[in-house]
Amino acid sequence: MVRIRENQVQQLLRAIRETGQNPSGDVREQLIAIVAKLVPSDIIAFQAIDPATGRSEQLADPDSWETAEFEQAFSRHLPEHPLLRYFLRTGDGDSVRTSDVVSRRELRRLGIYQDFYRPLGIHHQMACLLTSDLGVMNILVFNRGLPDFTHAERQLLLLARPYLANLLATSEAHYWFDSALAALDAIDDTSYGVILLGPLAKVRIMNRSARLLLDTYFRRSGREGDTLPDDLASWLAAQRRASIVERSEPGRPYRVSRGSRHLTVSAFDHHTSTALLLSETDSAAPPAITDAGLTSRERDVLWLVANGRTSAQAAHVLRISSRTVEKHLEHIYAKLGATSRTEASLRVFGTRAPHWSIRNSTGVRASETSAEGE
Structure with a gap:
């Protein structure tokens, strides 16, 4: 022996x-x-x-x-x-x-x-x-x-x-830490959903915005410890197969639409760990908003406050914190050259904000939730 x-x-x-x-x-x-x-x-x-x-x-x-x-x-x-x-x-x-x-x-x-x-x-x-x-x-x-x-x-x-x-x-x-940092570094004002994946593309953790976006755009949304929705999992598998062949070529984002709103998902790979970054845009936004370069979330915030919502009420509808709403308002003022929510609303909507198609991250029309918090 x-x-x-x-x-x-x-x-x-x-x-x-x-x-x-x-x-x-x-x-x-x-x-x-x-x-x-x-x-x-x-x-x-x-x-x-x-x-x-x-x-x-x-x-x-x-x-x-x-x-x-x-x-x-x-x-x-x-x-x-x-x-x-x-x-x-x-x-x-x-x-x-x-x-x-x-x-x-x-x-x-x-x-x-x-x-x-x-x-x-x-x-x-x-x-x-x-x-x-x-x-x-x-x-x-x-x-x-x-x-x-x-x-x-x-x-x-x-x-x-x-x-x-x-x-x-x-x-x-x-x-896992590297993939998380890569996703955070890539976040801009239009990106607010982050999903960190474990082995075999199982969901390790996601923030609240990512969870709500998955609920909105997919029939079966992912949960911690679960697999991704089938369409998203198939796209990710295809990206990985392509990366093996092309190696240096960046992966193509996944895109899906629901009415006028569009979801884009990008992947950041670090060996066996992957982070997904989710962003949403709305093609039905008024021209003044589009011209100003406001992001999807900034458009939602501006529409809500223009219709009389307080920061706390807007945060409740959008499932974010009041502090985040205030941050979005700061960015809106800077982009529009305004000094208050009233001035920003007037520059975009005129005397009163029209009810253009805005949906919060739960997929419910904001007008249908107008009684919340009031």
């Missing part, structure tokens, strides 16, 4: 520590590179799997085998995967081999072996569960033809697992 050598453990810990101190690129690729030197394998893969939906993504080295046919076969047979079933049944994420949980005869009966692993020449696997985030399991998988993984190799992965998991969690937090 091959024994774990002290220099193997030291080499592993040193590589993990150096990667954590000098993060660069995709940490999943770095994890694969670290363990590849210590546990020889034909294919090493980092897999993100959502057992609840059956969705999965993987990054493998080498990846020359990845085809649509193999990906479909893997997805089709994923629920019967012996190691995934073991992790779900036991809740134990420590390193385990297929030979530890099923016999060779049982393995050969499985569709995932016949349609996926056998054609690739893979007869043995070893895996460990690194982290679980929003119901998505991040698993490191070692694949080999012959021979089976040794007890010593399993023990080495067992020792490495907490350090690898910590490196992954720390890096994911860094990516």
Whole structure:
């Protein structure tokens, strides 16, 4: 039996520590590179799997085998995967081999072996569960033809697992923070909805404006811990596929309309983390408002105060704070060269504001909510 050598453990810990101190690129690729030197394998893969939906993504080295046919076969047979079933049944994420949980005869009966692993020449696997985030399991998988993984190799992965998991969690937090900063840096006066996504495009967190916009424009709106609305999720998946091919080309925004109002969604990717920025415009706004360059939210604020709403009442209708309303009014005054809400209203609407089609973020006409707060 091959024994774990002290220099193997030291080499592993040193590589993990150096990667954590000098993060660069995709940490999943770095994890694969670290363990590849210590546990020889034909294919090493980092897999993100959502057992609840059956969705999965993987990054493998080498990846020359990845085809649509193999990906479909893997997805089709994923629920019967012996190691995934073991992790779900036991809740134990420590390193385990297929030979530890099923016999060779049982393995050969499985569709995932016949349609996926056998054609690739893979007869043995070893895996460990690194982290679980929003119901998505991040698993490191070692694949080999012959021979089976040794007890010593399993023990080495067992020792490495907490350090690898910590490196992954720390890096994911860094990516998440970077994507959030990118979204915040891109916010202008027309953008007020922010969604931060976790693995497999599941919603990690969103602000109130983003939640209301999703409710307005989609039949099924997303919630924290849930997936995005189907149309939005399909667009994001297409953007990611295109980025792999084009690489340097920026993704195209997603656009959808409801009457005269238009929603634009832009994505900011940082490896496995993504932030979405949502902005809304209204093509039915009066020419004076359009010429002044007022944003969608500024137009809403001006229309409400022009019709006699206080800042508190306008904030209630638009589901924002009174302080935010006052900030919007400051921007409106600067753009119109006005010094008060009355002067701003007169410059845009004349003596009285007409009831042009304004909707608040709940999709309800502002005139229908005029009694609120009064």
